[in-house]
Amino acid sequence: xxxxxxxxxxxxxxxxxxxxxxxxxxxxxxxxxxxxxxxxxxxxxxxxxxxxxxxxxxxxxxxxxxxxxxxxxxxxxxxxxxxxxxxxxxxxxxxxxxxxx
Amino acid sequence: xxxxxxxxxxxxxxxxxxxxxxxxxxxxxxxxxxxxxxxxxxxxxxxxxxxxxxxxxxxxxxxxxxxxxxxxxxxxxxxxxxxxxxxxxxxxxxxxxxxxxxxxxxxxxxxxxxxxxxxxxxxxxxxxxxxxxxxxxxxxxxxxxxxxxxxxxxxxxxxxxxxxxxxxxxxxxxxxxxxxxxxxxxxxxxxxxxxxxxxxxxx
Numbered sequence: 001x002x003x004x005x006x007x008x009x010x011x012x013x014x015x016x017x018x019x020x021x022x023x024x025x026x027x028x029x030x031x032x033x034x035x036x037x038x039x040x041x042x043x044x045x046x047x048x049x050x051x052x053x054x055x056x057x058x059x060x061x062x063x064x065x066x067x068x069x070x071x072x073x074x075x076x077x078x079x080x081x082x083x084x085x086x087x088x089x090x091x092x093x094x095x096x097x098x099x100x101x
Numbered sequence: 102x103x104x105x106x107x108x109x110x111x112x113x114x115x116x117x118x119x120x121x122x123x124x125x126x127x128x129x130x131x132x133x134x135x136x137x138x139x140x141x142x143x144x145x146x147x148x149x150x151x152x153x154x155x156x157x158x159x160x161x162x163x164x165x166x167x168x169x170x171x172x173x174x175x176x177x178x179x180x181x182x183x184x185x186x187x188x189x190x191x192x193x194x195x196x197x198x199x200x201x202x203x204x205x206x207x208x209x210x211x212x213x214x215x216x217x218x219x220x221x222x223x224x225x226x227x228x229x230x231x232x233x234x235x236x237x238x239x240x241x242x243x244x245x246x247x248x249x250x251x252x253x254x255x256x257x258x259x260x261x262x263x264x265x266x267x268x269x270x271x272x273x274x275x276x277x278x279x280x281x282x283x284x285x286x287x288x289x290x291x292x293x294x295x296x297x298x299x300x301x302x303x304x
Contacts, residue, residue, distance in 0.1 A: 024142075024146070025139060025142060025143060026142065026143055026146040026147065029143070033160070039160070039161060039162030039163075040143070040157075040160045040161045040162065041140070041160075041161035041162040041164075041167045042162065042167075042170075044136070044139045044140065044143075044167075045167075045170050045171055045174055047139075048135070048136075048139075048171075048174070049174060052178065065149050066145055066146070066149055067142075067145065069142065069146070070138075070139075070142065
């Protein structure tokens with residue numbers, strides 16, 4: 001997965017992280033780019049799109065270090081989307097595993 | 102040795118945001134502000150975490166590329182909301198900058214198909230209009246004998262041909278309309294599919 005892969009996987013990563021707890025943009029970007037080699041800038045357009053599609057919402061929260069931060073949280077629609085993406089991923093994984101065995 | 106690359110000045114926060122802003126020209130004020138704020142916040146928090154501005158900028162990627170992606174996303178959104186030739190052309194032109202539309206393999210066939218659709222549309226129109234003209238001529242012929250010559254064809258036959266032609270033309274137009282809609286959808290789908298592929302080494 002070094003040069004090309006589908007953004008759909010990134011959608012799933014974002015939703016999976018937000019399922020655990022709300023995050024601000026920087027935090028999300030760091031968590032993902034730590035494991036998957038992407039330009040950190042690529043994630044913001046994805047966040048904006050997911051928000052526009054109604055899967056995420058944002059709110060501002062005070063921070064003790066500097067200005068308030070924009071936090072992202074999952075909507076109900078986002079949680080459902082996450083379930084579906086996860087199923088798709090598991091299914092895909094199973095199929096690849098079958099070939100690898 | 103070739104050290105052209107290392108001599109390139111490193112981008113800081115200011116240069117990054119300026120370059121991004123410059124390349125976001127043409128977007129609405131709100132969209133532009135939202136995008137710039139996201140990246141500005143990224144810099145502010147990154148600095149709090151003891152990262153250097155140049156390091157953050159490098160990890161973010163090329164601002165020109167980021168701007169192109171953002172523009173394309175917004176163009177697609179618009180084209181999906183309101184179907185128009187202007188909107189779909191904006192999507193195509195925005196994609197061109199990102200290399201989604203290979204010039205030879207995609208743009209050629211795209212404009213070829215567009216030409217065919219316009220041709221079909223024109224055909225439908227002219228069929229419908231000639232049908233209507235024949236019907237009108239049929240009505241007017243008895244009144245304006247010196248201007249309209251029917252060439253000895255009986256009036257009922259004239260009306261039959263006129264109505265037949267006009268309805269065939271209309272059906273033709275409706276058919277073309279559906280084909281165009283499909284073409285519109287497929288074009289958007291193709292661009293979106295390309296959007297989903299990330300090139301991790303973008304420069």
